[in-house]
Structures are given as structure tokens and as C-alpha cells.
Amino acid sequence: MIKFHPKSSTLANFVEGTLPSVNSLIISAHCDMCPSCLDKIDELTQVAANGVFSNDIVESVTHRDYISMFECITREQSLVKTSIVETRNQFIEVDGRKFSLPKSLARLTGRIGEWSRLVGKLWLAPVDVGGPFLMQLLYMEKGGYVPEHTHKGNEISLVLSGQFDDGSYQYSSGDYIALNQIHTHTPVSISDGGCLVVVCLDKPLQFTKGWANLMNPLSQLYFKVNTH
Amino acid sequence: MLIGIPANQQRNETRQPKECAVEMSGYLDTIAKQRCKLSFSKIFSYFAPRLRSYALKQMGNEALAMELVQDTMSNVWQKAHLFNSEKGSPSTWIFTIARNIRFDMLRKLQNRKEDVCSDDLWPVLCEQTADPKVAPLDEQITLEQVGQYFNELPAKQQKVIEAIYIHGKSQQEVADELEIPLGTVKSRTRLALQRLKDMLKEYD
Numbered sequence: 449m450i451k452f453h454p455k456s457s458t459l460a461n462f463v464e465g466t467l468p469s470v471n472s473l474i475i476s477a478h479c480d481m482c483p484s485c486l487d488k489i490d491e492l493t494q495v496a497a498n499g500v501f502s503n504d505i506v507e508s509v510t511h512r513d514y515i516s517m518f519e520c521i522t523r524e525q526s527l528v529k530t531s532i533v534e535t536r537n538q539f540i541e542v543d544g545r546k547f548s549l550p551k552s553l554a555r556l557t558g559r560i561g562e563w564s565r566l567v568g569k570l571w572l573a574p575v576d577v578g579g580p581f582l583m584q585l586l587y588m589e590k591g592g593y594v595p596e597h598t599h600k601g602n603e604i605s606l607v608l609s610g611q612f613d614d615g616s617y618q619y620s621s622g623d624y625i626a627l628n629q630i631h632t633h634t635p636v637s638i639s640d641g642g643c644l645v646v647v648c649l650d651k652p653l654q655f656t657k658g659w660a661n662l663m664n665p666l667s668q669l670y671f672k673v674n675t676h
Numbered sequence: 677m678l679i680g681i682p683a684n685q686q687r688n689e690t691r692q693p694k695e696c697a698v699e700m701s702g703y704l705d706t707i708a709k710q711r712c713k714l715s716f717s718k719i720f721s722y723f724a725p726r727l728r729s730y731a732l733k734q735m736g737n738e739a740l741a742m743e744l745v746q747d748t749m750s751n752v753w754q755k756a757h758l759f760n761s762e763k764g765s766p767s768t769w770i771f772t773i774a775r776n777i778r779f780d781m782l783r784k785l786q787n788r789k790e791d792v793c794s795d796d797l798w799p800v801l802c803e804q805t806a807d808p809k810v811a812p813l814d815e816q817i818t819l820e821q822v823g824q825y826f827n828e829l830p831a832k833q834q835k836v837i838e839a840i841y842i843h844g845k846s847q848q849e850v851a852d853e854l855e856i857p858l859g860t861v862k863s864r865t866r867l868a869l870q871r872l873k874d875m876l877k878e879y880d
Contacts, residue, residue: 465779469792476797494764497771500730501693507725513742518720521750522713539826539838546826555796579790 450482450622456492458626459485463492470581470648473552474604474624477646480550481606481622542571542587547609547644560585569637570594575646586645588612588637594653596634601651603627610643612636632656693767696722700766701759708756716753723770724749734778744781748774755801772800825875833868836861 454462454475461467462475479486509518538554539546542563549557561574563585569592575583588594588610605625612619614633619625627633637643693700700722703715724745731741751773759769776794783793795802826834839850847865851858 463775465775465794465797469779469783469788469790469797472797473792490764493772494768496775497765497768498693500771500774501723501726501767503726503729507728509721509724514720514724517724517742517746517749518717521720521746521753522716524750524754525711539841548826552796559791577791579788581790 450484450620450624452617452619452623452625453482453485454478454624454626456488459488460492460496463489463496468581470577470579470583471604473556473577473583474606474646474648476552477550477608478606478622478624480552482624540585542573542585542644543589543642545641549608553608553646563587580650582649584647584649586647587642588635588645589642590637590640592642593634593636595655596632597653597655598632599627599629599649599651600654601628601649603631603653604648606646608644608646610637610639610641612643612645613638693765697765697767701761704752704756704759704761704766707753708759719752719766720749723752723767727770727774730774731778735781740781740785744774744777747777751777751801758801769800772798776800825872828875829868829871833864833871836864837868840865 458467458471458475462472465472467475479489509515538549538551538557540549540557540560541547543565556575556577559576561576563571563573565571569589571587571589573585573587575585577583585608586594586605603626605627607619607621607623607625609621611621612635614635616633618638635645700719703712703719706712706715707719727745727748728741731744732738735741735744748770752770759766763769776798779794779797782788783790794800826837829837835854836850839845839853840847845853847861848858851861854861
């Protein structure tokens, strides 16, 4: 059961296309897994469409710009063949386990880099989406954890499989989590099959406790930016 | 004399999108089936000026706004067959087309480096394909659930499912590759999907 969802205002921005594209990708993947948010998206899209087209003060289309536009469009007689999207499932493999990806992320499978195993039974693979954002797949083996940390920027995550506990809440498959500077947490995987999360960051993590502090200079390990 | 847009269309149209949804759906249908310019002129008269005012707010520039209107209306003309009145109203569909075009235009203009385009986020104008024989089951099983249970399938079934669903091979290709009869591939696929379905039921 999915318990954590994006805020309605975030969904509305998604519908209007005003969220950063990488955030939108995570929202889109959440909606692949969450029928209730998918319904909300449909409603919000209708609301947005009504907002755009309910305008009473409308000019007529007699202007020559409209006439020539109409002519130009209708000169093309045939229907255009559209691109066909593969809707087959995509799987990824880590630590000998296979996971399927929601269809919004399945299109990214070609952009997933090598998995590397870090301390704390933790695996990371970069997802090359370009731009200022960093997207990563994070896999925690059972009992695996990310040392206590806070965020210098925004962190948006979606649990793709399994469960983790971050000291405040337990998150399961499909849960959407948006955190920022005010949140400090220590995510620990609590499911037998481990836990796979897609994480999107705009700034590196800041480790806050004990020996993990030592990792701050290395925190780009958790924020590997692809330069190519 | 204005060519293409009949004179009686040239007056202002003040109805709300909801009030003319059924009528507009009908026009989209005749555009798709008969390439009917008259139907398109009705859609055009209603939506083009409204799109322009949306586009002006979004793009802040007359030339770009008109480009957005033209691209949107052109998609409506050429891809009317993709409109499905069961999924939503004409205004919602046209809005999503305009929203996608706006998203890609701004991405290009701002020279954003993110490698995500509107089709990745909102595949409005893409035709979805799936093997009709397995599609209904696909819909019942969510992707994440499949992943969880995949490992529990017998190795032979995993191999077939992987080849078909991950590598996108046809059942015949899988049969050739594994040197087993096509019937065996079919029955393994069916058994594997059935087994996944059963495991899902147990889980629920």
C-alpha cells in the first residue's frame, strides 16, 4: 500500500509542465505505481485545460495570420504515422537480484551506469539524465543503510522495491519522498529482498554523525556527476 | 473573402469547453476519418485563439506564441485519429498536446541539458503497443510486483520471460535461440504469467 504521495500542488505543477524535468520523471514513475495519483493527474489535467480554454474574451480568427496558418496546416492531407512506444517491462539487475522498472523509468535503462558497492551494504548506479540534477539508483541490501545525513538541496526519492526505515517513517514500494535541508535521516533497509530506490538530488548530501562525517569530503560518491 | 475558414465561423465563440465537448469530439472524428476541413475549421476557430492567449502568457513573445499554436493545431489535424473520447475531452487532449510542445520549446530555448523530453513524461501522441495476448494480464500485474516474484519462477520460465519482455524478442526468435519448439515457448510464457498471477493473488 502506497502511503506517501506528492503534494497536490506538485502534481498540478507536473500537469502544467512547470516542474524541473527530472522531478517530473519521478512523479511520472510514481503515477505508474500509484493509481490514485494517476486519477488525480487526470482530474488536474482537466482543470488545467478548462483554465486555458475557458477564456471568454476571444478574438476571431479572421486575422491573416490565422488564415495562412489554417491553409498551411490543412495543406498536409495525409495522417501522420506516429511513433510507437514499447511498453515492455524493463528489468535491472543488482547484487544478483532482478527488479522491474516502472514504465516512465524503463525508457532510461540505456542511461544507467555501472553499479558500485559502497560501505554499509549499499549499491549505487548513476542514471545519466544530463543537466544540473543527479539521478541515481540506490540499492540497500537487507540491513544496508546510508549513514545519517542531511541535504544541502532537495532530495526526491521513489521506492521501487522493498522497504526502508529512516528513523521517522517506514517507506515501501511506490512511496514518494521529498526532503530538503530541514530533514536529517538514516535510511535502513528492512526487507529481506533489500530495497531499491531511485533518488534525485540537486546538491550533495551532508553527513552529520560520527565516522560518517569523514565521508563528507567524499560525499560526491553519493553525488557522482556525469561529465560526459 | 477568406479562404478555408467559412464566414460563419469567424464570429467569436464564447461557449465553455465543457459545453461543446461532444460537438468537438464529433469534429475530431470526422477529421480523422474524412480529413474534413470544415470540421477542422470549427476546431481551429474555437481553439486557436484560446491557445494563442495561453501561449502568449507562457512564451511571452508573439512569434513563439504563434509557433506554439501552429504546432499544436497541426498535431490536431494530423493525429486526430489518436484522440480517444473515452479517455478525456477534446479540450483536455488539445491542452496536453500544447503543454508538451511548450515543454519542449522552452527546453530548447533555455538550452537545458536534461535529457528528458515531453514524450518521456506524457506520451500523449504515442501509440502504445503490446502483445494483445498478454496485454490483459500485463495490466493486472504491476511492474514492481512482477520484479518481486520473477526470481521465484523456475529457471526455464525466467529465461523465456526475460527474452520476450526484456530483450523484446518474439516467441519464434526465442524458440530458435533456445532450440525448443515454439509450442514450448508459448506454454512456458503462459505458465510463467499464470504463476506470477497466482503469486500475486496469494500476496493480496
